[in-house]
Ligand SMILES: Nc1ncnc2c1ncn2[C@@H]1O[C@H](COP(=O)(O)OP(=O)(O)OP(=O)(O)O)[C@@H](O)[C@H]1O
């Protein structure tokens with residue numbers, strides 16, 4: 001199963017979510033690969049000195065599709081982190097994916113700027129001739145506000161892409177845990193961040209298993 005996290009908008013949380021999903025999946029005893037297809041190498045550099053059971057890291061560029069296909073039978077799950085702005089790499093990664101997650105910050109500007117990514121996602125599905133489940137993931141939601149309903153309605157007005165029920169709030173734990181090469185779950189199992197990533201993992205795994 002290949003899962004791509006993508007959004008052409010920079011800084012929306014692709015790498016943070018990819019690392020937490022890959023680390024969380026590996027901790028559930030699935031053989032997991034993380035392909036870092038961004039030349040910034042955020043995931044590789046953050047995790048390379050912290051070896052983990054069941055998690056293998058790979059770098060890729062324009063060969064991301066062939067690498068993912070080569071690894072597909074060797075792993076239960078492959079998570080691909082994509083760069084901002086590179087249409088080509090995003091396209092290649094989406095084309096070999098079984099599942100696409102588009103992290104999105106809960107602001108109208110970020111929501112509107114996802115249009116290019118959604119258009120690319122639709123084009124990829126036309127080109128490969130198969131439906132690829134694609135979901136938004138709301139990230140950096142302010143825990144002290146209750147904007148979720150309003151934001152959900154705003155997204156539904158603009159797009160048909162569904163929103164994952166799980167969302168990630170704006171929490172220092174996301175940066176702090178990665179400073180130690182850990183997911184928020186490994187860092188502090190009882191934290192609010194760990195609870196929301198656990199819920200996200202459950203939801204993503206449930207959707208993939210129903211597929
Ligand atoms: N839920 C969150 N709470 C707090 N900070 C977050 C959260 N998600 C991401 N961040 C922070 O936001 C910044 C951007 O996150 P990240 O690097 O994951 O985004 P990205 O989409 O991969 O960026 P790029 O497009 O540059 O690759 C980082 O400083 C990260 O620590």
Ligand SMILES: [Mg+2]
Nearest residue numbers: 014015038042
């Ligand atoms: Mg990134």
